[in-house]
Amino acid sequence: MKVLPSRPDFEADPALARGPAPAMIEIDRVSQTFRTSGRQAHLALSDISLTIEDGAFVSILGPSGCGKSTLLYIVGGFVSPTEGVARVKGRAITGPGPDRGPVFQEFALFPWKTVLGNVMYGPRQQGVKSPEAEAQSRRLIEMVGLKGFENFYPKELSGGMKQRVALARTLAYHPAVLLMDEPFGALDAHTRTRLQNDLLNIWERDRKTVLFVTHSVDEAVFLSDKVVVMTRAPGRIKQIIDIELPRPRRRAELLLDPRYQKYVVEIERMIDDTSEDGLRP
Amino acid sequence: MNARALTSEVLLGIVPIALALAVWQGISSFGYAPVTLLPPPGLVFSRLAQQLGTSTFQYEIASTLFRLFAGFSIAVIMGVGIGLAAAASPAVNAVVRPIVRVLAPLPKVALYPALLLLLGFGHESKITLVAADALFPILLSTYYGASMVEQKLIWSAMAAGTPRRQILFKVVLPAAVPSILTGCRIGLVISCIVVFLAEMISSTDGLGHMLVTAARTFQAVDMFVPLITISLLGLILNGLLQGLRSYLLRGFPEV
Numbered sequence: 001m002k003v004l005p006s007r008p009d010f011e012a013d014p015a016l017a018r019g020p021a022p023a024m025i026e027i028d029r030v031s032q033t034f035r036t037s038g039r040q041a042h043l044a045l046s047d048i049s050l051t052i053e054d055g056a057f058v059s060i061l062g063p064s065g066c067g068k069s070t071l072l073y074i075v076g077g078f079v080s081p082t083e084g085v086a087r088v089k090g091r092a093i094t095g096p097g098p099d100r101g102p103v104f105q106e107f108a109l110f111p112w113k114t115v116l117g118n119v120m121y122g123p124r125q126q127g128v129k130s131p132e133a134e135a136q137s138r139r140l141i142e143m144v145g146l147k148g149f150e151n152f153y154p155k156e157l158s159g160g161m162k163q164r165v166a167l168a169r170t171l172a173y174h175p176a177v178l179l180m181d182e183p184f185g186a187l188d189a190h191t192r193t194r195l196q197n198d199l200l201n202i203w204e205r206d207r208k209t210v211l212f213v214t215h216s217v218d219e220a221v222f223l224s225d226k227v228v229v230m231t232r233a234p235g236r237i238k239q240i241i242d243i244e245l246p247r248p249r250r251r252a253e254l255l256l257d258p259r260y261q262k263y264v265v266e267i268e269r270m271i272d273d274t275s276e277d278g279l280r281p
Numbered sequence: 282m283n284a285r286a287l288t289s290e291v292l293l294g295i296v297p298i299a300l301a302l303a304v305w306q307g308i309s310s311f312g313y314a315p316v317t318l319l320p321p322p323g324l325v326f327s328r329l330a331q332q333l334g335t336s337t338f339q340y341e342i343a344s345t346l347f348r349l350f351a352g353f354s355i356a357v358i359m360g361v362g363i364g365l366a367a368a369a370s371p372a373v374n375a376v377v378r379p380i381v382r383v384l385a386p387l388p389k390v391a392l393y394p395a396l397l398l399l400l401g402f403g404h405e406s407k408i409t410l411v412a413a414d415a416l417f418p419i420l421l422s423t424y425y426g427a428s429m430v431e432q433k434l435i436w437s438a439m440a441a442g443t444p445r446r447q448i449l450f451k452v453v454l455p456a457a458v459p460s461i462l463t464g465c466r467i468g469l470v471i472s473c474i475v476v477f478l479a480e481m482i483s484s485t486d487g488l489g490h491m492l493v494t495a496a497r498t499f500q501a502v503d504m505f506v507p508l509i510t511i512s513l514l515g516l517i518l519n520g521l522l523q524g525l526r527s528y529l530l531r532g533f534p535e536v
Contacts, residue, residue: 078436096439108433111532112455122441153532173441 023090024177024209025052025075030084032070043234044070048084050228050237054176055207059220062230063271068213069181071235075211076102076179088177098126101175105182107162109154115141115165116150122173133172140168145198160191167199177209184219196222197251204248217271221245221263222254229270239270318501325505332506342510345476345487348404349514352411353472360416360468361461364423368457369449381420389414390478397483407479407487414475415468419461426460427453459533462526469522473515477507 032045044067052058060068073079074086077096086093088100101122109118119140123133141150144164154162163183170178184192196219203210214220220227221243229238243263245254254260302322308314309321316324332338367374393410400406430453438452439445480489488507495503 076436076440078439096436098440098442100440102433102436102440104433104437106431106433108431108437110434110437110452110455111534112458113532121438125438125442155532155534169437170440175440 022054023051024054024056024088025050025211026087026090027051027071027075028085028087030071030074030081030086032067032074032079033082045074045081046234046236048235048237050240052209052211052226054209056226057203057210057212057224058226058228059212059214059224060228060230061214061217061220061267061271062235063232064215065233066230067233067235068230072102072179072181072211072213075177076100078102098122098173099175100177100179101170101173102179102181103163103166103170103183105185107154107159107166109162109165109169111154114151114153115146115157118154118165119168119172122169126173137168137172140172141165143202144168158191159187160195163187163195164198167202171202175208177211180210180212182213182215185214192219193251199223200249217264217267221260221267222249222251227263227267229267241267317499320502320505324502325509328502329506329509341486341488341491341507342514344404345480345489345511346514348407348411348479348487349472349476349518351404352408352476353415353469355408355412356415356419356468356472357465359412360419360464361423364420364461365427365449365454365457367424368427369453381417385417385421389475390482393479393482402483402485407476407484410479411472411475415472418467418471419464422460422464422467423457426457426464429460430456459530462522462529466519466522466526469518470515473511473518477511 027048027050030045030048031043034042034044036042048071060071062068070079074081075088075093077093077100088097093100110121113121116134116137119137120130120133123136124130128136138150141147144167146161146164146168149157149161154165157165167183184195187195200223210223212220212223224243227241227243229241230236231238241263245257245260245263305319305322309316309319363373363377367377389410392413393406396406396409400409434456435448435452438448443451476487477489477492480487481493482489484490488511491507492504495501495507
């Protein structure tokens, strides 16, 4: 993958560029204000700066209403920040693009298309010829475990299956970054665990950069290299925790690992603190 | 829905129709109305069966159907076109919204005398009236359907590389199809009513004209034949639209 240097000194010294992992996403002093119906300005995000390296799995964790989804939409190019700038591979983000693929909690599948039609949509938009797009899409559908469901419509699938289709649809146009907005939030606990495992398996293969929004501490620690904890509105970064657990991660081993348990407890405490902060006037 | 439930639903639906026919038959059998003024259903249906074979009657049906389809098609094309444009562009919406508010509540039949003077007694005036009446339900339901499209469907398509100007046809239009078809269904019923009405007011052919001619000459049986015909036509057309609907909406959740 070609990564544009984000700073000129990388260009000047190639040895330095190989040193630290290059930044895939840079969020530079981003703030977001919404106008509410009462013409009041609501500050959703306040002065967020965050750098995400290529190939990192980063979770954003915070209480509901902390603007974590808004931050994801800004990186997706769906929302423009009121202040500051977000960059992908060094270029300022001005709109959505196939280098950043979203997966939403609501699945957002096209109801008029079959599973195959949904997955083929991206490659076809990218100008891939139909037979080739179909072959690629069939392989992806098999990879997410839905072989045999190619001609089903989304309404005929369960929630977990729909989210698998949504993941395949996004992976089909080879985004450099996956933007996942509480993707497993609408699923039952069992399905959720299975999808977390499958997501990790898929991620281990090509190590895409993932920005993953969630309100589940377990999920964030289990999946991520880094967990960004945010405060309640206005959303600020409270702390960034590096999760130094070995990969590939196995759920059964991890749950017994005291380091995992320590991370979970530590982050849960941190979130309790932020909730109390929010209650103060 | 399984086949048995569907059958029982159809049977239940037939009951009130059978009751209405029974009441009609009863009124004329028990002498509440003279047979010359209210002929029994059997007489009307056998007359209809006999008429269906004649070329003159077929010609009347063809004229009515032609006007109905032409008017309805114009209404669908204009309604979907304007509705989509208004949903996509605030400027178009600003232009369309006031004129729709002024024209929608207007009884379009009131325009008919003017249309007759402008377009004559032939097809044009009737087609225009049908189109004008069927337009608004289709336009409004298209507009609302297109405005309500889930934002994240649009985002998903844009992230996959769909340019902004193609979003309207690749996402908004297909996502609005359920709502558009609901508007079309209302528009179709209105078209049936209006084409008949226009032919009754002033025409040289068509089912409505048949009815008026028969009424003026006290031919009670011939008066009821076009009436039954238009409701049967409406039933068939609605069935066809329903078939099209279940084909087009095969992927959408049941409404």
